[in-house]
Amino acid sequence: MASRRAITKAQAVRYRSASRAGKSEILDLVCAVTGFNRDYARRALKQALRPRVVKPQTPRPPKYDAKVVAALQKCWAVVNAPAGKRLAPILRAPDIGTTVGWSLGG
DSSP: OHHHHHHHHHHHHHHHHOOHHHHHHHHHHHHHHHOOOHHHHHHHHHHTTSOOOOOOOOOOOOSSOHHHHHHHHHHHHHTTSOOGGGTHHHHHOTTHHHHHTOOSOO
16 A cells, blocks of 8 residues: 555655646556545545644543542552453452452442
């Protein structure tokens, strides 16, 4: 895909300033090399020179507050660092607070 994009970008400079017959030749060339159909190749050549606007994503709000994260980090360290579905049953155990010496705030 990167090579197709590079070929398209290289030909886009010539395509922009070519005559109608020249554009047809460039389209034929791009279609033969990349395998694009003519309509898609025409659109790709037009958009290859346009700057692409990338909007910065807004970060997600934190799911857990600092107290919960600290408690989970301590539990994770005490039970030798399991994660995901191996950590969940340990957190659900009724004696986790007495075994470890702390509680999750309940």
